[in-house]
Amino acid sequence: MLLWNCCNEIIPVAQKLPSIVESISPICVRCYTSENHLHLFRDCWESSIIWNYIFERTKVATVINLHLFFNASWRDWITYNLNQNRAWKVMFITSIWHVWIARNKTVFELKVSKPFSIYNALFIDHASISYILQVKETPVIRAPKPTWYPPTYDYLKLNVDGSWKDLNEAGGGGVFRGVSGNWYMGFSSKYDASLPLAAELYAIREGLTMAVDYDIQNLELETDATILIKLLHNLDDTYHHELSPVINDVACLMSRFRSIEFTYIPRSTNKVAHCLAQYSFAMEVGHNMFLNPPPFARVAYEGDLEGLKAIPDLNKTMEQGTQEVGESSAVATSTDASAIVSTQILFGTIPTTVTTSVAKLKK
Numbered sequence: 001m002l003l004w005n006c007c008n009e010i011i012p013v014a015q016k017l018p019s020i021v022e023s024i025s026p027i028c029v030r031c032y033t034s035e036n037h038l039h040l041f042r043d044c045w046e047s048s049i050i051w052n053y054i055f056e057r058t059k060v061a062t063v064i065n066l067h068l069f070f071n072a073s074w075r076d077w078i079t080y081n082l083n084q085n086r087a088w089k090v091m092f093i094t095s096i097w098h099v100w101i102a103r104n105k106t107v108f109e110l111k112v113s114k115p116f117s118i119y120n121a122l123f124i125d126h127a128s129i130s131y132i133l134q135v136k137e138t139p140v141i142r143a144p145k146p147t148w149y150p151p152t153y154d155y156l157k158l159n160v161d162g163s164w165k166d167l168n169e170a171g172g173g174g175v176f177r178g179v180s181g182n183w184y185m186g187f188s189s190k191y192d193a194s195l196p197l198a199a200e201l202y203a204i205r206e207g208l209t210m211a212v213d214y215d216i217q218n219l220e221l222e223t224d225a226t227i228l229i230k231l232l233h234n235l236d237d238t239y240h241h242e243l244s245p246v247i248n249d250v251a252c253l254m255s256r257f258r259s260i261e262f263t264y265i266p267r268s269t270n271k272v273a274h275c276l277a278q279y280s281f282a283m284e285v286g287h288n289m290f291l292n293p294p295p296f297a298r299v300a301y302e303g304d305l306e307g308l309k310a311i312p313d314l315n316k317t318m319e320q321g322t323q324e325v326g327e328s329s330a331v332a333t334s335t336d337a338s339a340i341v342s343t344q345i346l347f348g349t350i351p352t353t354v355t356t357s358v359a360k361l362k363k
């Protein structure tokens with residue numbers, strides 16, 4: 001409906017309203033200049049910051065000619081964006097929607113959201129819509145045998161999972177892998193988590209913190225916790241949620257990447273992360289980091305590698321990607337056989353000193 005109104009240029013923007021009700025001001029409430037369609041959706045400071053976040057941080061935006069995008073007239077702008085590939089169309093329509101919602105919150109509720117909060121919400125919305133479309137479109141490839149997919153070129157993929165029995169028995173784990181499925185690093189940790197969701201969130205936060213520490217710029221993150229979409233989507237509404245500090249930490253960490261993609265996978269495909277999370281129950285120490293696949297996750301890891309062989313056309317990408325990622329990403333590097341890597345991570349709202357032990361490294 002919004003898109004239909006946009007295409008026909010009949011959104012009730014401020015500039016149009018005085019012709020209907022004289023007392024209404026034609027001025028944009030966000031910046032006090034005249035508000036027409038282009039101003040509302042593209043040129044107002046808030047809207048343009050959001051578009052810039054999108055161009056800086058998402059892969060789907062690389063198809064867009066920025067000069068055209070920021071200089072086209074309203075009709076050309078709409079036509080140009082709706083004639084791009086489907087990935088961009090989904091991003092464009094999702095963005096339009098969120099800009100519209102944010103603008104209306106300012107006009108009618110006098111609430112001003114931070115552009116980055118708007119971006120976070122639209123990004124997560126976009127990820128979930130893309131996932132739904134992907135699942136609907138590719139049932140033949142994905143349905144018969146669930147397979148873990150490697151990240152795209154120039155990205156690392158982090159799979160995370162939480163494990164929870166009760167307050168004193170909770171943990172999580174995660175694994176970073178490259179385009180050929182190669183292992184970069186993994187972790188298992190114990191958490192004080194009151195809920196299964198808390199364990200999941202702590203694992204995500206820990207994985208993101210590690211990625212930031214290792215200066216990983218482009219990250220795909222996979223989790224099976226779909227409820228996180230809702231929580232991260234409505235950051236304002238989760239203010240009083242008992243997990244709001246960690247939800248906000250996750251949202252802040254997401255802003256530290258050049259590009260981050262959030263995707264959802266079925267639990268049955270998230271096996272390696274699941275093994276790492278389960279291992280936390282058996283651990284003596286609070287945190288373990290693994291620079292090689294540990295024995296208890298090896299079967300799942302090799303199963304994923306085996307699964308990659310069944311994916312057509314992946315080999316070429318893998319060869320190219322292994323070289324490039326190896327050169328460009330700062331990841332765990334082998335030092336000596338008994339190296340110790342230390343990381344300092346907050347668990348829940350309680351700062352915890354973490355002892356890190358490292359799996360033995362192969363030369």
Ligand SMILES: [Zn+2]
Nearest residue numbers: 028030031044
């Ligand atoms: Zn404005």
